[in-house]
Amino acid sequence: MLSRPLQISGLSIFLCLIAIVTEAADTTPFADIHLHYNWSQVQNVTPEQAVQRLRDNHVVLASVSSSPPELALELARHGNDMIIPFFQPYLDAEGRHFWFRDQRVLPRTRAALQSGLYKGIGEIHLIPGIGASPRNENVIGLLRLAREFDVPVLIHTEASSHLYFQPVCQGNPQVRFLWAHAGGLLTPEQVGQLLDSCSNVWVDLSARDDLRYIQTPIVDENGHLLADWVKLLERYPDRFMVGSDPVWPIEDRNSWHTDDTGWDKLAEYINFHRRWLAALPAELARKVRLENARLFFGVTLSR
Numbered sequence: 001m002l003s004r005p006l007q008i009s010g011l012s013i014f015l016c017l018i019a020i021v022t023e024a025a026d027t028t029p030f031a032d033i034h035l036h037y038n039w040s041q042v043q044n045v046t047p048e049q050a051v052q053r054l055r056d057n058h059v060v061l062a063s064v065s066s067s068p069p070e071l072a073l074e075l076a077r078h079g080n081d082m083i084i085p086f087f088q089p090y091l092d093a094e095g096r097h098f099w100f101r102d103q104r105v106l107p108r109t110r111a112a113l114q115s116g117l118y119k120g121i122g123e124i125h126l127i128p129g130i131g132a133s134p135r136n137e138n139v140i141g142l143l144r145l146a147r148e149f150d151v152p153v154l155i156h157t158e159a160s161s162h163l164y165f166q167p168v169c170q171g172n173p174q175v176r177f178l179w180a181h182a183g184g185l186l187t188p189e190q191v192g193q194l195l196d197s198c199s200n201v202w203v204d205l206s207a208r209d210d211l212r213y214i215q216t217p218i219v220d221e222n223g224h225l226l227a228d229w230v231k232l233l234e235r236y237p238d239r240f241m242v243g244s245d246p247v248w249p250i251e252d253r254n255s256w257h258t259d260d261t262g263w264d265k266l267a268e269y270i271n272f273h274r275r276w277l278a279a280l281p282a283e284l285a286r287k288v289r290l291e292n293a294r295l296f297f298g299v300t301l302s303r
Contacts, residue, residue, distance in 0.1 A: 026274050027058050028286075029301070031293035034154070034180060034206035034243025035064040036123075037071045039093055040260040041246075050263055051079040057270045060301055061293055063243075065123045065154060067095050069108075073117055084297055086120035086154055087112040089142065096125070100132035106141040113149040119297070121146050122154030123180060126168070134168050143168075146175045152296070154204070156180040162194040169198035177201045178241070178296070181208055185216055188228040195236050202296055203236075205288075206243035209272040211265075212250055223275040230280070237284050241293045242277070244269035 065088040066072040072085035089105040090096045112118045132139050146153045155177050157165045182191050182203050208218045218229050233240050246262035277285040
């Protein structure tokens with residue numbers, strides 16, 4: 001007969017196995033609305049492998065932006081209607097740092113949208129004191145093109161207040177914004193104030209996990225969405241979406257120039273969202289996990 005300590009240990013292992021199996025058994029369809037397939041990732045994962053990893057994680061709808069932007073089309077070719085490519089104005093390996101001064105950006109973006117192959121613009125980064133400002137000519141031109149071609153803009157702002165982004169969304173009411181990482185550094189109160197003031201903004205909760213924005217968590221120690229975030233989702237049930245943002249490592253700002261192994265963490269990023277979604281009311285979880293993205297992109301899913 002087993003001693004009591006071994007019995008307890010065995011029970012713990014058994015419960016852990018149940019948790020793992022339960023998580024793996026979540027096959028509900030998932031919309032991943034924040035993907036990248038960059039030059040720094042192609043040596044680690046082929047387009048075929050990337051699409052298969054999405055399918056293995058039951059992703060049925062995904063949007064991707066890439067540097068150079070043509071790589072997004074590589075994923076789209078292998079993922080068919082599942083992949084929605086965005087045109088990212090980071091035209092080469094140095095693009096993230098200098099795109100706002102690159103005179104090729106606006107004509108290349110126009111040509112890309114005219115081709116009909118790209119369905120959105122972004123991700124573009126607006127970070128106070130670094131790179132482009134909201135008054136930059138390329139930023140203004142990209143927003144003008146978004147209006148002209150009626151495509152959404154994936155925008156990344158990283159400021160201490162929602163007031164940095166507010167003039168942008170209020171000044172461009174005809175542009176549909178997908179706000180990356182819910183502002184990254186911002187609280188649910190600040191995000192709510194932005195949504196109150198801009199009806200043309202939808203919120204992307206990608207990277208608000210326990211590996212990236214660790215100073216501004218959205219979940220508690222049990223992986224459940226914090227109460228104030230739950231209240232905000234209940235208040236705006238049609239304007240939140242989720243995504244993986246498979247970028248890693250993130251510690252070094254120059255990591256954009258080194259091998260990126262983010263696609264190896266895809267399941268981990270997606271399962272982070274699945275855990276807190278599972279604790280929400282079923283209809284709210286379904287909207288955030290899938291339906292809001294389907295409506296935002298105007299697509300009909302086969303399953």
